[in-house]
Amino acid sequence: xxxxxxxxxxxxxxxxxxxxxxxxxxxxxxxxxxxxxxxxxxxxxxxxxxxxxxxxxxxxxxxxxxxxxxxxxxxxxxxxxxxxxxxxxxxxxxxxxxxxxxxxxxxxxxxxxxxxxxxxxxxxxxxxxxxxxxxxxxxxxxxxxxxxxxxxxxxxxxxxxxxxxxxxxxxxxxxxxxxxxxxxxxxxxxxxxxxxxxxxxxxxxxxxxxxxxxxxxxxxxxxxxxxxxxxxxxxxxxxxxxxxxxxxxxxxxxxxxxxxxxxxxxxxxxxxxxxxxxxx
Numbered sequence: 001x002x003x004x005x006x007x008x009x010x011x012x013x014x015x016x017x018x019x020x021x022x023x024x025x026x027x028x029x030x031x032x033x034x035x036x037x038x039x040x041x042x043x044x045x046x047x048x049x050x051x052x053x054x055x056x057x058x059x060x061x062x063x064x065x066x067x068x069x070x071x072x073x074x075x076x077x078x079x080x081x082x083x084x085x086x087x088x089x090x091x092x093x094x095x096x097x098x099x100x101x102x103x104x105x106x107x108x109x110x111x112x113x114x115x116x117x118x119x120x121x122x123x124x125x126x127x128x129x130x131x132x133x134x135x136x137x138x139x140x141x142x143x144x145x146x147x148x149x150x151x152x153x154x155x156x157x158x159x160x161x162x163x164x165x166x167x168x169x170x171x172x173x174x175x176x177x178x179x180x181x182x183x184x185x186x187x188x189x190x191x192x193x194x195x196x197x198x199x200x201x202x203x204x205x206x207x208x209x210x211x212x213x214x215x216x217x218x219x220x221x222x223x224x225x226x227x228x229x230x231x232x233x234x235x236x237x238x239x240x241x242x243x244x245x246x247x248x249x250x251x252x253x254x255x256x257x258x259x260x261x262x263x264x265x266x267x268x269x270x271x272x273x274x275x276x277x278x279x280x
Contacts, residue, residue: 016131016183022046022053023104023184024121027094028112032064033227036073038114043077045118051125056102057082057112060094092200095178096193108181109204113227116179120220124181133213135181136205137220138174144219160241167249168206172217175205176241179220186213189261194247199240206248212261 024042028035039055046053059067059082070082085097095109106128110116120137127135139146140161146154157176164175178201190207193200208215251259 016133017105019104019106019125019129019183020052021104022051022106022108022121022125023098023102024053024055024108024110025095025098025102026055026057026110026112027060027091027098028057028062028066028070029060029089029094030062030064030066031112032062032066032069034114035066035112036069038110038112039070039073039077039080041114042110042118042121043079045122046079049122049125051122053079054102054104055080056098058094058098058101059084060091060097061085061089088196090196091198092193092195092203093197095200099184099187102184105184106181107184107187109178109201111178115222115224117221120179120218121181123218127216127218128181128183131214132216133183133186134205134208134215136172136174136215136217137177137179138172138217139177139220139222140173141217141219144221146222146224148224149222150224164202164206164245167245168209168252170209172205172209175202177201177220177222179222180205182208189213195240195244197240199244202241203244203248206245207251207259210248210252211259 024046026038031038035057039057042055043053055077057070057080059070067082067084070080074080074082081101083097083101085094087093087097099107106125108121108124110121124135124137138144140158149157161173161175165171165173178198180201182204186208187204189211190204193203195203205215
């Protein structure tokens with residue numbers, strides 16, 4: 001059985017409402033070589049597991065035939081809901097655009113290049129339905145793995161994640177991985193989103209953890225893209241990652257809990273003791 005580590009807020013055992021639809025948000029820019037197979041394989045896996053879903057692919061300024069491929073696919077996959085981000089581009093902006101346009105009450109963020117395993121999306125959905133607010137996959141725990149990871153990126157990845165793990169005092173060792181799952185209410189509770197680029201992949205899980213949402217970690221697998229060109233530019237992202245990590249760290253230790261998630265029972269108690277009718 002795959003390893004799973006749970007992190008629950010002991011003051012919040014309230015049951016979450018059952019989920020009704022999964023939205024998979026996929027940012028895509030110049031992915032004509034793989035976007036069709038990504039969508040088709042994902043749709044097949046979700047359909048076989050009877051998961052009500054939509055696939056929101058965000059075309060983030062593609063200059064190839066990505067958008068044409070997506071519009072053609074809508075004719076045979078009714079769950080596909082492609083959108084175009086015609087405003088400022090960037091990986092983070094594309095994800096936020098997708099979140100803002102999705103209709104599900106659960107959201108999985110997934111890469112367009114088939115690096116993420118569709119079977120893990122099914123596991124994410126099931127765990128969100130086990131009363132978790134978010135589920136974080138890790139490629140670097142027992143049961144997880146990577147294939148063809150460039151060694152320089154791998155070393156930088158491990159150093160960055162060790163730094164984050166240490167300063168936030170958490171067990172999650174793959175914070176920088178984009179492939180994660182959230183209840184929509186959790187994402188709304190992490191607003192405002194500040195990161196326009198790949199640093200959003202760090203902002204979302206760290207905010208969810210710092211703000212007291214219930215999360216769990218499972219092993220996942222990842223393989224390097226087989227078509228197209230990687231969009232992450234390491235030299236451009238270092239300062240952006242550091243900025244958002246520092247920002248959320250300051251929130252954790254200096255916000256005095258202003259952004260902390262309050263369980264429903266605690267909210268009602270606070271409103272009652274402050275003299276406010278919780279029903280108004």
